[in-house]
Amino acid sequence: MIKKAIQITNNMKLKHKLIISYILVVMIPVLIVGITVVSYFRAEAMDRAIEQTTNNVEKIKSQLGNMLRIPVDVSDTLLLDKDLERVVTTRYDNALELTKAYLAYDGFIQFSRVYREVAGIRFYYDNPTLINNTELIPVTKEVEETKWYQQAMESKNLGWSYIDDPEVIPVKKLSLIRQLPFPERRAKGVLMVSLDQNELNRMLSQEEFETLIADDQGHVVAAKDHSLVGKTLDGLDYGVDLNQVTKGSHKMDIRGEASYLIVDELVPESSANGLRIMSVFNTDDIVKDANRVSIYGLVIILLILLIALAFVYIVSLLTTNRLLRLSRNLNRLALGDLNVVSRIDGNDEVGQLSRQFNYMVESINRLMEQVVEKTEQNNSLELAQREIKLKMMASQINPHFLFNALESIRMNAHLKGEKEIANVVRLLGRLMRKNLEVGRESTPLKEEIDMVRSYLEIQKFRYEDRLIYELAVDLQASDIRVLPLIIQPLVENAVVHGVEDKAEGVEVRLAVQMKDDVVEIRVSDNGLGMMPGRLAEVRQSISNPEESGNNRIGLRNVHQRLVLSYGEEHGLNIVSEYGKGTEIVFTIPVNV
Structure with a gap:
């Protein structure tokens, strides 16, 4: 496979190699990096938006918690209010007595004056002699049938609800519902502390994304878009069932567009229910700026790459034209034209090749002139080599003759009892033989030591x-x-x-x-x-x-x-x- 690829590459023209190399090595990697960077910035923008929205929801949750503590404190104070207990539990014989009692009691008004978050306070009690003055209200059949009243009478826990009952003066606000027991009289009533709608909406007005607060019944109690207050979550045109969305960050299609929904919950202490905070943002709005910058960047990168591609094409065209001229000169030289001269200017590699080509032609001309002289010299050398071979053959005979002569001397000395002389002659023969083997590439160290020992024995015999x-x-x-x-x-x-x-x-x-x-x-x-x-x-x-x-x-x-x-x-x-x-x-x- 690799050989085939190399062969295909070698068969391509240089111009095409340069352009393809530029596309593969520069254009494609740069585009991949650009697309990767764009995707990274989009993801970063989305993560920052989710983080920012989550932090905003946490901030709203904290602010809302602080606001809800005010009606709780008010209800705790009224729980111990003996004047309230006296006014609502007294059986009045006539309207004059009732009016005097109402005028004498100002417990609700002082809270409205101190806390701007408190829009109003109502207390419902089963006393038919009471008259509804929008603060102290006798319990009617319609009130008894409301869900919030029933829950308050059954539990001592705090309740939070958006009150949307059809009363003469409707509340239509987020309210604290709480049972106020009167143990001494073995009776109890229901306290309702309503929060100021403007204060709730003001808390959300500075939010960047669409944000709302809903109770556990699905009523919108506050929203950045004030027109949503009082509506139910089912009635919103979000295209999803917001009542089923759990706490956390959710990616979903809202109004047919890709969006993120951040949901958090707030359940005040000692409360039977709580509130849900929701914030929605469109992902296209978040990545809109990043997409615009990315498109501009990609367009600029493409323009730069195309300009560079045009430059590479021009350079490759000029280079290939000069190489074609050099190739034609080489063809003329191959056909035997020794007078060809390459006239390609420039100091780059092609220019150097052109000058080297001219040097080569000059060298060929000089070599051609030397061929005749060399031919005559070669004839003389052949004769000399033959003589050298004859002498080398003769020199190979002499060592064998010398070894044979030394062996004869050693045997003769040994037979005559001259063992020391025979040993020295033997050592001398071994030493000479080793000297003649110097042409070998290597020898074992022990053989080299044996030759040294032979030499020292000979010198010992001498000295x-x-x-x-x-x-x-x-x-x-x-x-x-x-x-x-x-x-x-x-x-x-x-x-x-x-x-x-x-x-x-x-x-x-x-x-x-x-x-x-x-x-x-x-x-x-x-x-x-x-x-x-x-x-x-x-x-x-x-x-x-x-x-x-x-x-x-x-x-x-x-x-x-x-x-x-x-x-x-x-x-x-x-x-x-x-x-x-x-x-x-x-x-x-x-x-x-």
Whole structure:
């Protein structure tokens, strides 16, 4: 699948590649990001609106709670009012006595004057001698049949209702309904404290969204839209049954439009029922501004992208035209026109290709001129190579002849009882054979140690007591592969310089030790050592990339091979003190 896509891409023209790449890499991601940001802002606006409305409902709930405490306090005061009890329970013989009693009692008027939230107070009592003065009202059959009166007579809890009964002077307000018992007289009446409608409506007038308060019977007791007061929730044209909506935030269609409805409840202390606070807002109104800004932003983004697309198209068109000119020059060159010259200006990659093309044509012309000379030189080289091959074949015969001759000498010495000479000849043959295998890439460390041991035995035979050596080899490192002829030149250097510089001879020590992930190889001697100046010269010479005139394998060759194979940190480290000896240390990584 990937190969096929790559093939299709390679077969497309550069202009089309640039345009498609721009669309895929720039336009589509930018549009996706823009749409995502728009959606995010819409959601943020909606969440803020829900949060704001919820906070507003909480604020209204708090304000309404404070307002409802006023009629509760008034009713608590009247519960202990003995003058009220006396006025309503007295049986009056004539209207004059009743009128005097009404004029003498001013308990209700003082509350209306102190609290502007209180619109009026009524007390209903079963005393047929009373006359309805809109404050003290005798209980009639119509009053007894009302639901609020029946509930108040049956329960001592507070009740809250919108009073919409057809009386001579109707209440039509949210009212506190409460039973006032007179234990001494074994009687009771019903107190009604009505709240001022303007105060209720004023509490909602500053709300941003449509907000209303309803009692448990579904009557609207207060609303931002004052025309809704007194109506029932069923009579509102919301298109949903508001009586069934529970407390919380609800997303629903109201009046056929997507909206949110926030509902909360307030049940005052010691109350048998409570009030519901509802706030509605249209989601389109909330995201309207966000949508407008988003549309403007998307239009601007699209214009910028289209302008950029036109710019990319123009650049791609100019680039492809220059490439087509270069392609025609290449075709002329392929047909053998060596006089073609590319005249494409500019310092970009295409211009550089044009100049390189001209350089290439010049190089081809020069190379064509050199072909004849090279042909003659090649004929001479072929003759020389044949001679070299003959000499190489002859050189391969000589080592075998030498090994056979050494073996014959060793056998002859052994038969004549010269075992020491026979052993030395054997060691010499082994050493020469190992030297001829230097072309191998690597060899086990134990074979390198065997060659060093053979060399030291030969030198021991030569120098006798003037040479003392010690080999301390960690057996764990025996099978580690190392470069061939990497230790013997160091030992040879220690032996030769030690014996030549000290009449009493030299002691050479070879130590091989495993250390973590490297093998440490240490060659030391107690020879004459080197002065600091000579030591610095030696260190400089082994690091010099220029080869010296002779071809022997020495310290420099060993150091260069170590550095090239394992890295600078694994090269030779030479320490020497004049009069005490010299020590050479290097390491070989185990996992190479």
